[in-house]
Amino acid sequence: MEQAIYQELSVGSGPGIEDLFNEINKEFKGRPDELIPMLQRVQRALGFLPEQALLEIARLTRLSAARVFGTATFYAQFRFQPAGKYIIRVCRGTACHVKGSDRILDTIEDYLQVAPGQMTPDGLFTIETVACFGSCALAPIMVINDSVYGSLNRSRALKLLDEIRVREEGLFK
Amino acid sequence: MDFTLIKERAEKNWKALENLRQPLIQVGMGTCGKAAGADEIYAAAKQTLKQMNLLGRILKVGCIGTCYLEPIMAVRNPGGPFIYYGNLTAKRTEEILLSYLRDGDPKPEWAVCFTGEGPVDGIPRFEDLPMIKPQVRIALRNCGIIDPENIEHYIARGGYNGLMRALQMNSGEVIQEIKDSGLRGRGGAGFPTGMKWEFASKAPGQTKYIICNADEGDPGAFMDRSLLEGDPHSVLEGMLIGAYAIGCNEGYIYIRAEYPLAIKRLETALVQMKENGFLGRSILGSQFGFQIHIKEGAGAFVCGEETALMASIAGGRGMPRSRPPFPANKGLWGNPTNINNVETLANVSAILTQGAKWFAGFGTEKSKGTKTFALAGKVERTGLIEVPMGIRLKEIIHDIGGGVAKGKKVKAVQTGGPSGGCIPTDLFDLTVDYESLAGAGSIMGSGGMVVMDEDTCMVDIPRYFLSFTAEESCGKCMPCRLGTRQMLDILNEICEGKGTVEDLEILKDVSETVQKGSLCGLGQTVPNPVQTTLRYFRSEYEAHILGKRCEAGVCKPLFHYEIDPETCNGCGVCSKKCSVGAVTGEKKKPHSIEPDRCTKCGVCYEDCKFHAIHIC
Numbered sequence: 001m002e003q004a005i006y007q008e009l010s011v012g013s014g015p016g017i018e019d020l021f022n023e024i025n026k027e028f029k030g031r032p033d034e035l036i037p038m039l040q041r042v043q044r045a046l047g048f049l050p051e052q053a054l055l056e057i058a059r060l061t062r063l064s065a066a067r068v069f070g071t072a073t074f075y076a077q078f079r080f081q082p083a084g085k086y087i088i089r090v091c092r093g094t095a096c097h098v099k100g101s102d103r104i105l106d107t108i109e110d111y112l113q114v115a116p117g118q119m120t121p122d123g124l125f126t127i128e129t130v131a132c133f134g135s136c137a138l139a140p141i142m143v144i145n146d147s148v149y150g151s152l153n154r155s156r157a158l159k160l161l162d163e164i165r166v167r168e169e170g171l172f173k
Numbered sequence: 174m175d176f177t178l179i180k181e182r183a184e185k186n187w188k189a190l191e192n193l194r195q196p197l198i199q200v201g202m203g204t205c206g207k208a209a210g211a212d213e214i215y216a217a218a219k220q221t222l223k224q225m226n227l228l229g230r231i232l233k234v235g236c237i238g239t240c241y242l243e244p245i246m247a248v249r250n251p252g253g254p255f256i257y258y259g260n261l262t263a264k265r266t267e268e269i270l271l272s273y274l275r276d277g278d279p280k281p282e283w284a285v286c287f288t289g290e291g292p293v294d295g296i297p298r299f300e301d302l303p304m305i306k307p308q309v310r311i312a313l314r315n316c317g318i319i320d321p322e323n324i325e326h327y328i329a330r331g332g333y334n335g336l337m338r339a340l341q342m343n344s345g346e347v348i349q350e351i352k353d354s355g356l357r358g359r360g361g362a363g364f365p366t367g368m369k370w371e372f373a374s375k376a377p378g379q380t381k382y383i384i385c386n387a388d389e390g391d392p393g394a395f396m397d398r399s400l401l402e403g404d405p406h407s408v409l410e411g412m413l414i415g416a417y418a419i420g421c422n423e424g425y426i427y428i429r430a431e432y433p434l435a436i437k438r439l440e441t442a443l444v445q446m447k448e449n450g451f452l453g454r455s456i457l458g459s460q461f462g463f464q465i466h467i468k469e470g471a472g473a474f475v476c477g478e479e480t481a482l483m484a485s486i487a488g489g490r491g492m493p494r495s496r497p498p499f500p501a502n503k504g505l506w507g508n509p510t511n512i513n514n515v516e517t518l519a520n521v522s523a524i525l526t527q528g529a530k531w532f533a534g535f536g537t538e539k540s541k542g543t544k545t546f547a548l549a550g551k552v553e554r555t556g557l558i559e560v561p562m563g564i565r566l567k568e569i570i571h572d573i574g575g576g577v578a579k580g581k582k583v584k585a586v587q588t589g590g591p592s593g594g595c596i597p598t599d600l601f602d603l604t605v606d607y608e609s610l611a612g613a614g615s616i617m618g619s620g621g622m623v624v625m626d627e628d629t630c631m632v633d634i635p636r637y638f639l640s641f642t643a644e645e646s647c648g649k650c651m652p653c654r655l656g657t658r659q660m661l662d663i664l665n666e667i668c669e670g671k672g673t674v675e676d677l678e679i680l681k682d683v684s685e686t687v688q689k690g691s692l693c694g695l696g697q698t699v700p701n702p703v704q705t706t707l708r709y710f711r712s713e714y715e716a717h718i719l720g721k722r723c724e725a726g727v728c729k730p731l732f733h734y735e736i737d738p739e740t741c742n743g744c745g746v747c748s749k750k751c752s753v754g755a756v757t758g759e760k761k762k763p764h765s766i767e768p769d770r771c772t773k774c775g776v777c778y779e780d781c782k783f784h785a786i787h788i789c
Contacts, residue, residue, distance in 0.1 A: 035488035036471055040430070067489075074490040074647075076472030077430055093392030094587065094623045095549035097637050103775060110752075131474060131641060132392035133431055136549035136621070137240030137556050138208045146433070150208030150243075154776065 020045050021056055030060045039072050048079040076131075084119045084126035086164055091141040093132030101140040105129065107154045111161065124168060125161070176337055176457050179449055180328055187329030196222070196229035196274050199247040199255070201317060203236035203402045204434050205395075209243035210262075217263035218246065221270040229274075235403020237317025239304060240556035242285060248273055254289035256296060304554045304573050309535060311543050312359075312396075312519040313559045316403035321438050324445040327406040333451065335525030339414045340459045344374060347418040351521065353529035355541030360386060360477075360514030361589065361618045362694070363540075363607040366521070369511060372501035373419045376509035381421035384505070384512045385412050386482060387428035387435070390474035391590030392641065393621030396545040397515035399557050401428070401435035404519070405442040409465070411518030413451070414525050416463050419511050424463065427482050429470040439467055474591075474645035478693050479504075479512045481647065492647045493693035514619065516545055536562035540606035544617065550587075550624035553578045560605065567601035570624055581626040585709070589618025591638045592698030594705030595631060614705040616698070630727035631710035632717050635702040636664035642699045653696030656687035660703060668728040672718040681707065726788035729773045733789055738763035740785035747777035747786065 024041060028034045035057070042053045049072055058065045072078050090105045105116070108127060112120050119126040135141050138150030142157055149160060190197070200206070200215045215231065222229045237245065242259030246266060249255045256279050258269055265283070273279045281295030288299045299305055310316075319326035327333070339347045352367030373381060385408065389397040400408060412424055428436055443465060446452045454462040468486050475481045476491035483505045485491040504510025513521075520542060524532045533541045540562035546569065549555045553575030560569060570576065570586060577583040585595040594615035596603065603609050607617050625634070643657035660683055663676050684700035691697045707714065716722045723731035736747070736756075741763040748756035748764055755771040758764030766777070766786075778786045 031488075033486065033488040036485065037469070040469060040471065071488070071490055074473065075470075078471065092641075094590065094621065094637070095393050095547075095555075097392075098550045098623055098625055098629055098634075100775075106774070130431060131390070131472075131645070132394070133204075134389060134395035134398040135205050135208045136393050136395050136547050136623075138205055138243065139549060139555075141208060148204060148208040150205070 095136035183328035359516035411521035652690030
């Protein structure tokens, strides 16, 4: 385990992470109660929380690495693997469940051939589930990055994913 | 900054809006509206005005509550009423605006209702709509009517009058006003708010905190989100009044990260409050100073629990602790802290404006005022409603909600989220108040109300809730950590056809242990969905265990689909839609389903227009 951490560090923080932490140093004072906002800041910038970032936050806040890891792993929002370009969040709230969101999730999993928490091999999509988005009157709901889609059915859900695929493939042509 | 001057200016600008000599369009831009496509409607409206070379104003408003009609647009020709249109497309939006604003025909056949000067031929009044008529909108008084990003709209409609009145009273008098109103916490537990404030006010200590709990984690609930998106100042004013009453100068709003639009609206509102002197060292020239910080949650249902919430604000894992000491005595960083729900605070501002007696005039003897509900699930008219306490469940489900959609039979209504229970149809005469719902085995909860029909399996529902709570359990105490897992395992087995009658006894036993032994409200209420379904829907459990059958067609190992040869006309839709080739048949001849290939995805059952496919 320790070896892995040293390896991570020596592989290099890279200019991206260094710049990010320069900014974080300016934005935050390093108080313990800033821990969660700092984690959120890093994830917003990088899309996930790499191990180096967590160790760097531990250094800035003078909290133990165990404390930082312990807090980060407690909350469902934080990801520890890179995510796809499009994060598909299927709502699994009560109203969405009653209106068949489990079936929509099954359909999407079948179509993309990945399970919730995983990324497609082309790096385009990651599927996640959310306990409830709070748009229950328009159940079932799916959110792709910042866009919310309501009153879904299976074919509409797949159509949305198809449109993204076509658009992305078009960018490479 | 003089409040009188601010108010005068706000009222003047609001009046100018009311008397606008140009068309005024309002588009519902809450998260619900956006989920339904409101952004396209807004763009289409803008484009059409440009096309007509017409100067007009388009306002973004919050949720008016008729969510099933989203996206919604209201159009007013100068001097006329606001006419509302729903379920819009960009094309329909263009057609309406061209027809009404250019040709003078408001297209009543497409309209939903109107507000303002009437009557209007062929269009009912908003207040007379069956969904709206029984409602009393106190917390939601401004939602869907004002631009939530304009503090002047809030002020023009009476906003911050409550705060002004409170600042003229002493803190004891403010607390008494809330006590007299009978307001009980709207987060679910229903603790008397005035009493709660009094504890914090009397607690020894120089530094005190007030926290607004905007974590709204209950799946199925979105009342607080709509309030914060549609009228953030009603909540912020309530928070200021509470802070004044308790004697604190710093507050936190803990809001879940899944509500980005609400967070943005709050941030805008705070900036406008500062600009107008409602935040800072000396609020509107008084001795009272206050500042508010926003803290985002990070996806943990348990953080809706007071002590877990405070642990999260302090930067740690959201794990509850035992009480006493209660937050009112020892809360955030050991200081006296008062935590209130979003809706509670929206009521506080209304109470200080209109008076305790006015508020106590609504509701029942022990449950005063109104309650918002997020009416969702299988009902025709889903949306955000606010009703006086004491209304009957059947009135909400049938009169307001329009009953169950698609001609199906209603089976139950679920209130209180994962902490609540499922109430069967023969109890729909129950009045909605704290005691009556608790008596039926459920709870009022924060306001989630999910309607279920014959296609909902009442063994799958507690299993669904247990999979949620087992995941969200913080893990600190053994009864909750292990008990939820065990209950979930048992329910999974029952839904897979591996259950035994003894399992029901074990389920009951473990339920009681988890209820009595858990440290916090999450664990203590986990058994409610199981206990109510065992109480009211035992026959479904028995069918799963003894008959190995799921009547509702949900638990895949316990049912299969069959095509009725008498009803099937061989249209072939089902075989076309089947993604695994399990449906075969010749054109115009009855089709059949091969049980070994069928994955029970349900597409054929849902799409057959002739109801020829049955659950067997």
